[in-house]
Amino acid sequence: MLENYIDGKWKGHSTLTDVINPANGEIIAKVPLSSEKEVDEAVQAAKIAQKQWAKVPAPQRAEVLYKVGNIMKERKEELARLLTLENGKVIEEARGEVQEGIDMAFYMAGEGRRLFGQTTPAELKDKFAMSIRVPVGVVAIVTPWNFPIAIATWKSFPAIVAGNAVIWKPATETPIMAYELAKIFEEAGLPKGVLNVVFGKGSIVGEAIVQHPDIQVVSFTGSNEVGRTIASECGRQLKKVSLEMGGKNAVIVMDDADLDLAVDGIIWSAFGTSGQRCTACSRVIVHKDVQKELEKRLLEKMEQLTIGNGLDEQVKVGPIINQSSLEKIHGYVELGKREGAKLLAGGFPLTENEYKYGWFYAPTLFTNVHPNMRIAQEEIFGPVVSIISVSSLEEAIEVNNQVSYGLSSSIFTRDVNRVFKAQRDLDTGIVYVNAGTIGAEIHLPFGGTKGTGNGHRDSGVQALDVFTEWRTVYVDYSGKLQRAQIDIESNE
Ligand SMILES: NC(=O)c1ccc[n+]([C@@H]2O[C@H](COP(=O)([O-])OP(=O)(O)OC[C@H]3O[C@@H](n4cnc5c(N)ncnc54)[C@H](O)[C@@H]3O)[C@@H](O)[C@H]2O)c1
Numbered sequence: 261m262l263e264n265y266i267d268g269k270w271k272g273h274s275t276l277t278d279v280i281n282p283a284n285g286e287i288i289a290k291v292p293l294s295s296e297k298e299v300d301e302a303v304q305a306a307k308i309a310q311k312q313w314a315k316v317p318a319p320q321r322a323e324v325l326y327k328v329g330n331i332m333k334e335r336k337e338e339l340a341r342l343l344t345l346e347n348g349k350v351i352e353e354a355r356g357e358v359q360e361g362i363d364m365a366f367y368m369a370g371e372g373r374r375l376f377g378q379t380t381p382a383e384l385k386d387k388f389a390m391s392i393r394v395p396v397g398v399v400a401i402v403t404p405w406n407f408p409i410a411i412a413t414w415k416s417f418p419a420i421v422a423g424n425a426v427i428w429k430p431a432t433e434t435p436i437m438a439y440e441l442a443k444i445f446e447e448a449g450l451p452k453g454v455l456n457v458v459f460g461k462g463s464i465v466g467e468a469i470v471q472h473p474d475i476q477v478v479s480f481t482g483s484n485e486v487g488r489t490i491a492s493e494c495g496r497q498l499k500k501v502s503l504e505m506g507g508k509n510a511v512i513v514m515d516d517a518d519l520d521l522a523v524d525g526i527i528w529s530a531f532g533t534s535g536q537r538c539t540a541c542s543r544v545i546v547h548k549d550v551q552k553e554l555e556k557r558l559l560e561k562m563e564q565l566t567i568g569n570g571l572d573e574q575v576k577v578g579p580i581i582n583q584s585s586l587e588k589i590h591g592y593v594e595l596g597k598r599e600g601a602k603l604l605a606g607g608f609p610l611t612e613n614e615y616k617y618g619w620f621y622a623p624t625l626f627t628n629v630h631p632n633m634r635i636a637q638e639e640i641f642g643p644v645v646s647i648i649s650v651s652s653l654e655e656a657i658e659v660n661n662q663v664s665y666g667l668s669s670s671i672f673t674r675d676v677n678r679v680f681k682a683q684r685d686l687d688t689g690i691v692y693v694n695a696g697t698i699g700a701e702i703h704l705p706f707g708g709t710k711g712t713g714n715g716h717r718d719s720g721v722q723a724l725d726v727f728t729e730w731r732t733v734y735v736d737y738s739g740k741l742q743r744a745q746i747d748i749e750s751n752e
């Protein structure tokens with residue numbers, strides 16, 4: 261039975277819901293469905309804690325993150341197995357996700373000794389000017405089920421090292437990672453109230469967070485639908501909001517590409533995590549001269565994919581998170597057929613034998629897809645790929661950019677001129693060259709253009725911009741009143 265973590269105490273709740281292993285339908289935990297009351301309790305605790313936490317020197321705040329990183333490292337295998345149990349992703353990817361969190365802990369702990377501002381000459385004599393980062397106060401993070409620990413670390417670690425207190429609402433499908441991370445923070449000695457975890461529905465706990473007048477920042481990762489609602493409420497309240505949302509990512513394969521490399525990149529990006537990554541490849545934009553050969557090699561590789569329970573080391577494609585996601589994916593496949601795309605492989609849920617009690621979908625490949633079809637425009641969030649044929653690099657870039665999202669893109673080519681044109685013209689926050697669309701590193705900014713975000717970034721030092729304000733400080737040590745903004749000569 262999981263419990264909320266508020267003001268350094270574990271608090272049970274009378275209303276609970278089941279946490280289900282998507283690979284076999286087993287109930288693996290029960291999680292609170294909290295209310296506005298618990299959100300307010302957490303905010304009141306956070307307000308008190310933050311005042312003290314902000315006064316702790318940043319290098320000391322960072323010590324807690326070093327400890328968190330070390331505990332995560334010691335418990336890496338156990339955390340990865342729990343992650344596979346609640347989310348379904350295959351164990352090697354679960355290990356990779358936990359490692360992202362560990363990397364983020366050490367990276368952000370390093371920021372405790374940097375948190376750089378700027379110093380600059382002042383206009384006037386005997387005057388000093390600088391800008392420094394200051395914490396915002398109480399911040400909220402709202403996270404999705406597809407990367408339940410990594411994304412939480414991308415947000416909570418910069419927030420905490422910068423001197424804020426955090427209210428975290430994890431996705432109800434994957435609360436175990438949140439529970440474990442809170443326990444790790446507790447063991448690492450984080451003062452009470454600096455991190456508070458409130459479990460519950462987005463429509464209740466999420467909305468209460470967004471509405472709460474004492475929460476200064478909402479950092480959200482999830483769907484566009486929810487992101488828009490959050491943004492409009494935050495806009496009404498003039499509350500800072502950082503949004504990381506969906507994607508419709510493409511791999512471009514040019515006629516000079518190493519096709520085997522491109523196939524490996526597509527398979528990994530499209531079917532890894534069963535296509536349930538914001539960065540997943542769901543379009544392949546291929547030069548017409550190599551289309552047939554690419555399709556042949558893709559189909560051969562797809563046949564070798566083992567689908568099943570992610571705890572089995574041989575399995576490469578795990579389950580879909582739940583029944584409603586499975587239905588959404590299948591709905592898009594049926595739509596693609598009606599739109600006139602040609603189904604080359606997959607296109608159905610797996611329901612027999614070992615798949616009977618879980619939610620599995622066969623890796624699916626469409627060809628003859630027109631860029632305007634809905635399957636080529638909308639986020640499916642499952643193992644479904646559409647092949648679109650083009651005749652030139654310019655056309656490939658145009659097709660890539662003709663969607664309302666802008667998260668990740670990739671190009672396979674051996675031509676350095678094409679590489680430089682592509683990285684200049686592809687309208688996405690992340691561009692890969694001769695690699696698939698997934699595999700972000702935590703010390704670089706992560707996020708996208710257009711409908712994927714609102715200009716903020718997770719990860720990298722850029723994450724600190726979400727959780728800090730800039731304070732500009734002028735120190736006049738002349739001992740007399742000097743007046744800026746009037747003719748400097750008159751201040752002689
Ligand atoms: N760009 C990125 O960095 C990134 C990374 C991972 C996932 N995603 C996106 O996330 C989506 C999948 O995740 P999901 O299904 O968990 O998304 P979701 O939008 O359904 O839920 C995300 C979080 O928001 C909460 N929520 C739901 N309604 C809310 C409301 N009205 N107010 C406040 N909070 C609310 C949910 O409970 C959950 O914790 C996909 O669209 C994927 O592309 C984006």
Ligand SMILES: O=C[C@H](O)CS(=O)(=O)O
Pocket residue numbers: 360407410411537538539540697698699700
């Ligand atoms: O969302 C988290 C992932 O790490 C992003 S990626 O697909 O690996 O780039």
